[in-house]
Amino acid sequence: MTPMLSVVDLVKHYPAPGGKSVLALDGVSFSLARGEIFGIVGESGCGKSTLARTLMRLATASSGRILYEGEDVMAARGRALKRLRGEIQMVFQDPFGSLNPRHTIERIIGEPLVVHNRPGRAARVRELLDLIGLPQSAASRLPHQFSGGQRQRIAIARALALSPKIIIADEAVSALDVSIQSQIINLLAQLRRDLGLAIIFISHDLSVVRHLSDRIGVMYFGRFVEQAxxxxxxxxxxxxxxxxxxxxxxxxxxxxxxxxxxxxxxxxxxxxxxxxxxxxxxxxxxxxxxxxxxxxxxxxxxxxxxxxxxxxxxxxxxxxxxxxxxxxxxxx
Structure with a gap:
């Protein structure tokens, strides 16, 4: 079966003092099937977040290929890149820092719909609040009025606004209490079942990754050392x-x-x-x-x-x- 996402020999260099460079990703390859949860683990500094940012085109790869349903993500520009970013969305580690504190929850969740010129924003926001388990009254409130776990649910709702096929969750539960972590993990598992989402779940916590993932890739020093x-x-x-x-x-x-x-x-x-x-x-x-x-x-x-x-x-x-x-x- 053709994978939904294929990453082939991905390399990322960062400039360093003295005209040198640091190799953050060193020939990373993996694939992601439809509806699969692929966990990525490793120590801090091994390249996990660099990989996530490169997949999202928030950082530019030095070489290699990223193919989404056969389309070259690295070559996409303009409208093509905008469309791809609607298909692949990201949930960040800090549920407070990733939400604008001055905007209402309705505006935060609905912002991707405005950027991509999608109609029916108010109705879609209500639908997404139901999906993540928050009341309709949350729409008119501000981020500081919610707990860390609730804010991460809001961040997930924003990522789901455009009905993406892939979610990249980069340390999405590491800033939360253990009891709240389990709630967010269960929510992601439910979303995979209900929406057919494929998820790349990045964490330094092997026990969390084990609970959620179908397959796991272990990273060390910018490379995968094991996948199973x-x-x-x-x-x-x-x-x-x-x-x-x-x-x-x-x-x-x-x-x-x-x-x-x-x-x-x-x-x-x-x-x-x-x-x-x-x-x-x-x-x-x-x-x-x-x-x-x-x-x-x-x-x-x-x-x-x-x-x-x-x-x-x-x-x-x-x-x-x-x-x-x-x-x-x-x-x-």
Whole structure:
């Protein structure tokens, strides 16, 4: 089946002092099917938000391709770009900072309809308020009169105003209390079911991503190091970085490296983007690294013939269980 969104070898450079550049995205590739929720996780600074902004054309890619239903997003200009932005919408992290404090909720939610010359703004706003679970009386109020969770619902309603097919949620629940997070996650899941939305859900919290996503991509240093279904990723991760992240998630019975196994604590810090190590980017922190890892860059490739969509960028993905056990034995 042809994916709705295809991202191929996406690269993003940012200028740095001294005429140098920082590589924020390094050949990122993934696809998104209709109605699918694709979760993206990784440490702060790994490129998640840069990827979101580049997909939305809020930042310009240095190279690569973004195809939406076969159309080249990076080549779109004028009316074509305006139409594409109606099809792909974004929900930002800060539900207060993304809403104009001087505008009523009706104006905020209805603004995309004005920009795109769509009729029936008042009726559409009422419909969207019902959809996100807020009363009709909310339309005449201002953002400061709502809680953080309610403001994020308003931001979601604004993103839905033009009936997009894809929503990019960039850390959309990270600024909220845990109890409110679950409400927003459930709302997104309901919207996927009711509207057939495809969602790219970006977060640093693996437990949140696991609850919502069909597939998950793990980012490190501007690259995907693993992509798999949520079930496969949490049951038997094939990349040492993924395994370390999962080991840090509390109360995850049965997950490799979780409470049923030893916590994996990575040594060192995430490398400086301006000083990239050779070979595998993860090898300076990797607990199973071999000599080869310092020289050869592992491709993101399938590790199991029966699951071609399960991708890992590790030379030893097929041997990871044995290598982890051997390392644990040596450290006793």
């Amino acid at each position: 279904s949520a079930a496969d990723l949490f049951a038997t991760p094939r990349h040492p970085y993924t395994r370390a992240l999962i080991s840090a998630v509390p109360k995850l019975p049965g997950a490799a490296g979780g409470p049923c196994g030893k916590r994996i604590v990575l040594s060192g810090d995430v490398p400086n983007l301006a000083h990239r190590p050779g070979g595998c980017l993860f090898h300076p922190r990797c607990y199973i690294a071999q000599d080869r890892c310092q020289k050869d860059v592992p491709p993101l490739a399938a590790t199991r013939p029966d699951k071609p969509d399960w991708l890992s960028a590790c030379h030893y993905a097929d041997e990871i269980d044995g290598l982890v056990a051997e390392t644990a034995s040596e450290n006793r």
